[in-house]
Amino acid sequence: MKVKKKGLLLVLSGPSGAGKGTVCRALLKNQPSLRLSVSATTRPPRQGEADGVDYFFLDKEVFQDMLKDGQLLEYAEVYDNYYGTPLRFVNDGLSEGRDIILEIDIQGALQVKEKYPEAVLIFIAPPSRFELEKRLYSRGADSREVIEKRLRCTAGEMDLANRYDYILINDEVARVAEKIKSIITAEKSRPRYFESFLKSFI
Numbered sequence: 608m609k610v611k612k613k614g615l616l617l618v619l620s621g622p623s624g625a626g627k628g629t630v631c632r633a634l635l636k637n638q639p640s641l642r643l644s645v646s647a648t649t650r651p652p653r654q655g656e657a658d659g660v661d662y663f664f665l666d667k668e669v670f671q672d673m674l675k676d677g678q679l680l681e682y683a684e685v686y687d688n689y690y691g692t693p694l695r696f697v698n699d700g701l702s703e704g705r706d707i708i709l710e711i712d713i714q715g716a717l718q719v720k721e722k723y724p725e726a727v728l729i730f731i732a733p734p735s736r737f738e739l740e741k742r743l744y745s746r747g748a749d750s751r752e753v754i755e756k757r758l759r760c761t762a763g764e765m766d767l768a769n770r771y772d773y774i775l776i777n778d779e780v781a782r783v784a785e786k787i788k789s790i791i792t793a794e795k796s797r798p799r800y801f802e803s804f805l806k807s808f809i
């Protein structure tokens with residue numbers, strides 16, 4: 608499996624409830640050149656979610672076939688369901704020079720970095736443990752049991768933040784989105800994006 612290299616691959620992740628989805632939506636609004644990768648999942652759709660927009664909702668067998676065929680860039684089992692990033696969208700986008708954003712869990716983000724070291728990993732952290740609990744309960748998407756399971760995972764997940772390129776504390780969505788814009792600008796100033804420009808002087 609080879610990921611081609613022209614665009615920027617940005618990976619947003621962090622503990623459940625840190626607000627990475629909200630940050631991602633804010634970012635996509637004011638950075639229209641960014642393309643969001645739609646993940647495959649075996650979890651059932653929530654109310655209001657559409658197939659092909661929020662996720663590709665798949666049966667476990669179909670997901671496993673994709674995995675076997677090497678069609679996923681990364682995958683993870685998150686809270687008893689499988690989630691994965693279709694490789695083709697990422698590969699095609701990057702090779703056409705597009706900047707791609709993934710909003711995925713921490714296990715998946717670290718797999719991406721292994722396969723594609725130039726990927727830029729951003730860890731979205733909640734402002735505090737208290738705030739995280741409050742957010743998980745107030746969004747009303749999951750049962751108490753699921754929320755408690757998620758909270759138990761958080762300590763280990765926070766420990767992995769050291770392996771990321773950047774950590775952003777999500778105290779205010781607009782500010783985090785602005786910081787990510789600055790990161791994109793800085794990352795796109797790295798020499799690997801100037802190969803043909805530099806060669807044109809030779």
Ligand code: 5GP
Pocket residue numbers: 622623646647650681682683685690691692710711712713714715716
């Ligand atoms: P949810 O079920 O709440 O939409 O997502 C649960 C978790 O799975 C979130 O942390 C989300 O970021 C993560 N996730 C979504 N898509 C992917 C993916 O393609 N790969 C991985 N590894 N995690 C994903």
